[in-house]
Amino acid sequence: MITTNNRLTGILLAVAFLLSIPLIAMQFTDEVKWGLFDFIVAGTLLLGTGLMCELVLRTVRKREYRIGLCVIILIALFLIWAEIAVGIFGSPIAGS
Known part of the structure; x- marks a missing residue:
């Protein structure tokens, strides 16, 4: 069974890994241009x-609600990320 500390460590390692992808890509190509703010x-x-997903896993008891809330959180992440990246909604966040 995964303990709480292992999950938090996993979250931190996953974030570091995902952020290392554009950092490494910037070393090999000019197509990826991220600044500190990015x-x-x-x-x-x-x-x-x-x-937020960790908080849901700690506090919500019913498995179905856990899954549903984590899916909603992930969908929100993807929508915000897409808006910042390409402006799918044309909001001021994307610079439109």
């Missing part, structure tokens, strides 16, 4: 999502 925003979104 890494801060991405790290905040990823860490916030992971911690």
